[in-house]
Amino acid sequence: MSSEQLSSVEEIDLAAARRIAAEHRAKGSSLVTVLQDVQTEYGYLSREVLEVVAEQMQVPLSQAYGLATFYTSFSLQPRGRYHISVCMGTACHVRGAANVLGKLERDLGIKAGQTTADLKHSLESVNCLGACAAGPIVVINGVQHGKVDSRKVNEILRELD
Amino acid sequence: MSTVASEKLTGFADLDALRSSIQAQREKIETTVVLCGGPGCQAYGCKAVIEAFREALDDEGLEESVQLRVTGCHGFCERGPLVVIRPAGTFYQGVTAEDVPEIIQKTLKNNQLLDRLLYVNAQTSQKVQTEKEVDFYAYQQRIISGANEEIDPECIEDYLAVGGYSALAKALSQMKPDQIIEQITESGLRGRGGGGFLTGRKWQSCRNAQGQPKYVLCNGDEGDPGAFMDRTIMEGNPHSVLEGMCIGAYAIGSNQGYIYVRDEYPLAVENLGIAIQQARELGLLGENILGSGFDFDIRINRGAGAFVCGESTALMASIEGKIGDPRAKYIHTTDVGLFGKPSNLNNVETWANVPQIINRGPDWFSSLGTEHSKGTKVFSLVGKINNTGLVEVPMGIILRDIIFKIGGGIPNGKKFKAVQIGGPSGGCIPETLLDTPVDYEQLTDLGAMMGSGGLIVMDQDTCMVDIARYFMNFLCEESCGKCTPCREGTKIMLDILTRICQGQGTPEDMEQLETLGEDVQTASLCGLGTSAPNPVLSTLRYFRDEYEAHVKDKRCPAGVCRELISFSVTPEACTSCSLCVKACPVEAISGGTRKGKGKERTKVPAVIDQDKCIKCRACYEACKFNAVAVS
Ligand SMILES: Cc1cc2nc3c(=O)[nH]c(=O)nc-3n(C[C@H](O)[C@H](O)[C@H](O)COP(=O)(O)O)c2cc1C
Ligand code: FES
Numbered sequence: 180m181s182s183e184q185l186s187s188v189e190e191i192d193l194a195a196a197r198r199i200a201a202e203h204r205a206k207g208s209s210l211v212t213v214l215q216d217v218q219t220e221y222g223y224l225s226r227e228v229l230e231v232v233a234e235q236m237q238v239p240l241s242q243a244y245g246l247a248t249f250y251t252s253f254s255l256q257p258r259g260r261y262h263i264s265v266c267m268g269t270a271c272h273v274r275g276a277a278n279v280l281g282k283l284e285r286d287l288g289i290k291a292g293q294t295t296a297d298l299k300h301s302l303e304s305v306n307c308l309g310a311c312a313a314g315p316i317v318v319i320n321g322v323q324h325g326k327v328d329s330r331k332v333n334e335i336l337r338e339l340d
Numbered sequence: 341m342s343t344v345a346s347e348k349l350t351g352f353a354d355l356d357a358l359r360s361s362i363q364a365q366r367e368k369i370e371t372t373v374v375l376c377g378g379p380g381c382q383a384y385g386c387k388a389v390i391e392a393f394r395e396a397l398d399d400e401g402l403e404e405s406v407q408l409r410v411t412g413c414h415g416f417c418e419r420g421p422l423v424v425i426r427p428a429g430t431f432y433q434g435v436t437a438e439d440v441p442e443i444i445q446k447t448l449k450n451n452q453l454l455d456r457l458l459y460v461n462a463q464t465s466q467k468v469q470t471e472k473e474v475d476f477y478a479y480q481q482r483i484i485s486g487a488n489e490e491i492d493p494e495c496i497e498d499y500l501a502v503g504g505y506s507a508l509a510k511a512l513s514q515m516k517p518d519q520i521i522e523q524i525t526e527s528g529l530r531g532r533g534g535g536g537f538l539t540g541r542k543w544q545s546c547r548n549a550q551g552q553p554k555y556v557l558c559n560g561d562e563g564d565p566g567a568f569m570d571r572t573i574m575e576g577n578p579h580s581v582l583e584g585m586c587i588g589a590y591a592i593g594s595n596q597g598y599i600y601v602r603d604e605y606p607l608a609v610e611n612l613g614i615a616i617q618q619a620r621e622l623g624l625l626g627e628n629i630l631g632s633g634f635d636f637d638i639r640i641n642r643g644a645g646a647f648v649c650g651e652s653t654a655l656m657a658s659i660e661g662k663i664g665d666p667r668a669k670y671i672h673t674t675d676v677g678l679f680g681k682p683s684n685l686n687n688v689e690t691w692a693n694v695p696q697i698i699n700r701g702p703d704w705f706s707s708l709g710t711e712h713s714k715g716t717k718v719f720s721l722v723g724k725i726n727n728t729g730l731v732e733v734p735m736g737i738i739l740r741d742i743i744f745k746i747g748g749g750i751p752n753g754k755k756f757k758a759v760q761i762g763g764p765s766g767g768c769i770p771e772t773l774l775d776t777p778v779d780y781e782q783l784t785d786l787g788a789m790m791g792s793g794g795l796i797v798m799d800q801d802t803c804m805v806d807i808a809r810y811f812m813n814f815l816c817e818e819s820c821g822k823c824t825p826c827r828e829g830t831k832i833m834l835d836i837l838t839r840i841c842q843g844q845g846t847p848e849d850m851e852q853l854e855t856l857g858e859d860v861q862t863a864s865l866c867g868l869g870t871s872a873p874n875p876v877l878s879t880l881r882y883f884r885d886e887y888e889a890h891v892k893d894k895r896c897p898a899g900v901c902r903e904l905i906s907f908s909v910t911p912e913a914c915t916s917c918s919l920c921v922k923a924c925p926v927e928a929i930s931g932g933t934r935k936g937k938g939k940e941r942t943k944v945p946a947v948i949d950q951d952k953c954i955k956c957r958a959c960y961e962a963c964k965f966n967a968v969a970v971s
Contacts, residue, residue: 209661211644215603249663249820250644252603268565269760269796270722272810278957285925306647306814307565308604311720311794312417312728313383321606325383329923329958 195220196228200235210236211246214253223254259294259301261339263287264318268307271314275328279315280304282332300339348623351631352509358622359506362497371448372407372426374489378572380417380729385436389421392437396444406448409498412488412576416476417729419459424489429470432457462726462748479745481708481716482732484692485569488576493611496618499579505624507695511587512632515698520591521547524694527702528714533559533650533687534765534791535867536713536780542684545674547592549682554594556585557659557678557685560601560608561643561650564763565814567794569718570688572730574601574608577692578615582625582638584691587698589636592684597638600655603645612640647764647818651866652677652685654820665820666866687792689718709735713779717793723760724799726751733778740774743797754799757898758883762791764811764818765871767878768804787878789871803900804883805890809837811875819868826869829860833876842903845891854880899970902955906971909946909959913967916943923962928952 196217203213213232218224224247233240247253265280280302284290287300294301310316313325317335324335349355375390390410397403414422419433425447432443435457446452458467461475471477491498499505511520525540546554558581562570574581585597601609616638619625627635641659648654649664656678658664677683693715697705706714713735719742722728726748733742739759743749750756758768767788769776776782780790798807816830833856836849857873864870880887889895896904909920914932921932932946946967948959960968 209641209659211658211661212641215642215644245663246644246661250646252643252645269763269794269810270566270720272565273723273796273798273802273807275957275961278961281956282925282958305604305645306563306818307567308379309562309568309571309602310379310383311566311568311722312380312730313420314722316383323379323383325380328961329925329956330962 191221191225191227193227193231196231197235200232204236210238210243211250214243214246218253223257225255225257256294257298257301259299261299261319262301262303264303264305264308265291266306266308266310266314266316266318267304268311268314270307270311271316274314276315278329279317279327279332282329283317286332286336346622348621349630350623350628352513355500355505355509355630359500359503362501366501369407370405370427372409373448374424374426375408375410376412376414376420376422376489377410378413378417378420378488378576378730379568380413381420381422384420384434386421388437389423389435389440392440393444396440400444402444402448409492411491412493413485413572413730414471414489415480415482415485415730415732416474416727418727423457424471429472431459431469431471431474433459476727476729476731476746476748479737479741480732481734483696483716484573484580484689485576485718485730485732487580488572491577491579493576493578494614496579496615496622499577503699504579504695505583507698508583508586508624509630511590511698512630512634517547517591517593520587520698523702524591524697527697527705528709528712529690529693529697529705530713530780531687532689532693532717532792534762534789536790539686539690542674542686543588543592545672546594546682546684549675551675551682553596553681554592555678555681555683556589556592556594556597557655557683558585558597558599558691559650559652559655559685559687560599560605561655562602562605562688562792563647563650564792564794566720566722566760566796567763567792568720569730569793571602571605571608573688573692573718574599574605575611578608578612579619580692580695581612581688582615582619584694585638586625586629586636587694588684588686588691590634594684595635595637597636598659598678599638599640600649600659601640601642603643609640609642616640646820647814648820648866648868651868653866655685656683663820665822666868668865689793710777710779712781713790717778717790719793719795721747721795721797723796724750724754724802725797735779736777738775738777739769739795742778742795743774747797750797750799754801756797757800757802758798758804760796760798760807760875761794762789762874763794764815765789765867765874766791766794767874768798768807768882769878770882773882787874787881789874801898801900803841803896803898804879804886805837805840805896806898806900808876808879809834809841812837812872815868815872819872823863823865823869825860825863826865826872829856829864829869830872832856833860833873837876840887840890841896841901843890843894843901845887847891850880850884850887850891853877905955906950907948907953907955907957907960908969908971909948910967910969911945913965914943914945915965915967916945917964918946919962919964920946920959920968923958925956925958926952926954928954929959 233243291304315327317324317327423432529539530536649658654664654666718732812834816834821827918932921929928949931944
């Protein structure tokens with residue numbers, strides 16, 4: 180996301196990022212840990228937040244950005260109010276996870292990795308959530324749904340309003 | 341329950357005294373309701389059941405006489421939510437919140453069984469009362485995973501009550517570091533994280549290494565998709581990992597440990613954190629453990645969603661806060677590892693085995709298993725199998741027994757095709773080789789590997805070329821990009837496989853997959869690349885006919901590859917129930933309805949418009965009468 184796009188998103192309060200980074204610096208935590216906690220706070224890593232973290236941790240911005248793009252659990256875009264993760268792990272794959280993801284992409288009108296324009300839904304595919312026995316698995320804001328098929332996707336989406 | 345009712349323990353006798361007092365207290369409890377809170381049961385809604393029990397026991401005024409214990413995974417995920425009622429050991433499966441009042445009235449108050457919640461053994465069709473009688477458990481040997489049922493992971497007393505930390509006390513009070521390493525070596529314990537390296541030998545190298553401080557690390561990254569064994573140990577029995585690490589640290593000469601946990605496992609992070617805190621409060625971690633003069637503490641680091649970070653050098657880089665790319669290992673991490681210091685990394689399950697070996701002796705351990713593979717192995721048995729779940733079996737058991745005796749075979753009368761073992765580094769084993777025992781060397785000989793313990797069962801509806809493409813796609817995305825053979829090789833192999841799945845493959849493509857696969861195996865920097873071709877090479881070896889069908893006949897025999905299949909409705913079988921019409925996301929199905937009333941009523945069979953059809957399988961899944969055919 181370019182910086183113009185970012186500034187169109189509302190002004191972000193950066194005090195929390197500054198505080199989290201300072202606390203971790205005192206404890207000698209790693210940069211990955213700082214970014215994780217900062218992402219938990221803001222839901223994603225904006226350019227402004229990354230700049231604050233880099234400054235506080237006394238590393239170049241490129242280093243923070245490098246980590247944020249190498250590790251897939253970091254997001255540079257805001258996530259939706261409902262963040263939907265679809266497991267594409269092997270156990271879920273052999274039970275038809277690709278159809279579940281395809282249906283969600285069609286129904287929400289976005290691809291995995293994207294957020295709807297109204298910031299209501301975001302969709303991502305992940306590699307195994309460790310609940311393989313009940314696959315295909317879909318997790319929405321931390322709540323697991325097991326044995327998901329096209330019909331269950333309808334039910335789940337209906338419940339989100 | 342997360343309160344520790346004791347002061348810091350300053351000696352070995354204190355630990356024994358605390359244990360005795362906990363055990364005496366426990367003997368007074370009449371009834372315990374054990375509720376599984378593992379990942380499978382969670383997906384099936386166990387949280388509601390747990391809440392219902394809490395409320396109902398309160399309402400009935402039973403909260404004093406009945407103990408409620410929420411535990412980690414019991415293993416039989418397929419039948420979750422699971423409830424076990426002690427002391428009788430009554431085993432209820434598929435429990436819902438609505439069942440709870442009746443369980444309390446009938447079973448808890450009047451000792452009556454609720455017939456509908458009992459498990460029916462598949463072979464004998466008989467209902468059984470206790471877990472011991474359930475066929476799924478009968479062939480297992482649960483030395484690592486069995487304790488989960490005894491333990492509320494937030495309650496260190498539960499772990500102490502079943503003998504927890506007695507191995508640590510024994511090691512610190514009676515054994516010299518060298519003697520511990522000797523016993524671990526003698527036991528034959530090998531790494532459960534994939535490679536199968538002898539644990540005792542690794543410890544010895546790290547002990548001998550020059551340089552201070554030394555670190556002991558636990559690999560809880562569990563990147564293998566389809567595997568959740570380590571998750572259930574970290575979530576369900578976190579102290580067993582801490583105790584193992586503490587013993588290892590004492591043997592190696594380390595005072596600081598790290599556990600690297602997969603980001604997708606927040607509950608594992610939470611439970612390990614609670615466990616570490618409780619162990620510190622009791623003086624089982626920290627300075628001067630049990631008055632022995634030995635100091636050891638543990639930190640937790642979370643992964644951030646990169647498969648390659650399960651590899652030892654990448655994992656260490658990630659803990660240091662860097663990008664997780666691996667380095668060449670001419671110099672072992674036991675000499676130069678985390679922060680450039682000697683480091684010993686073991687898998688979660690490897691660590692959990694350590695207290696058992698110290699307590700029960702190396703001879704006991706090495707009596708289990710085959711000549712070179714000792715002890716038990718925990719597997720996650722998933723995919724197209726009746727009894728999905730977590731199973732722990734002695735090494736040497738044949739795959740057929742795991743799949744058919746424990747797993748109960750393939751659902752819906754379908755035929756077994758293959759079992760995938762070893763994850764993205766492993767291979768697919770066909771029916772003809774199912775009598776192969778679980779043994780590191782024998783699995784490697786088949787072009788697969790033990791791996792960390794994912795067993796994914798595939799049936800006639802699974803396309804083996806699609807599976808090869810699936811793994812190659814996974815590895816191509818997860819390749820860190822540092823070395824060319826892996827970065828470029830996986831990409832080219834993926835392109836070829838995609839072409840084959842789309843019906844555009846040529847016979848030369850198959851040859852190229854083989855030669856390229858061998859190149860990537862030989863020339864890659866780390867284990868990700870050197871094992872990346874395995875899923876392709878093993879499917880080419882055992883399922884060549886499926887590749888040939890895609891390449892020569894432009895046909896996908898399993899009916900999976902979209903470009904090569906079409907769906908149609910068999911009019912004679914169609915009952916015009918309209919389920920498929922409703923299921924179709926693109927309105928490609930017409931008919932499928934009933935017209936008129938009473939005797940005049942006629943059925944109009946469904947018809948699929950091939951131009952509109954996107955081959956999403958929704959109609960195939962929706963049809964209850966097998967009227968939708970794939971060709
Ligand atoms: C790409 C790659 C991913 C790996 N992922 C894991 C993992 O998720 N968990 C694990 O325990 N070992 C994993 N390993 C193996 C580790 O590098 C290492 O061998 C192991 O943790 C050592 O512990 P052990 O001897 O107890 O098995 C992986 C190896 C490679 C090459
Ligand atoms: S493969 Fe989907 S949860 Fe493991």
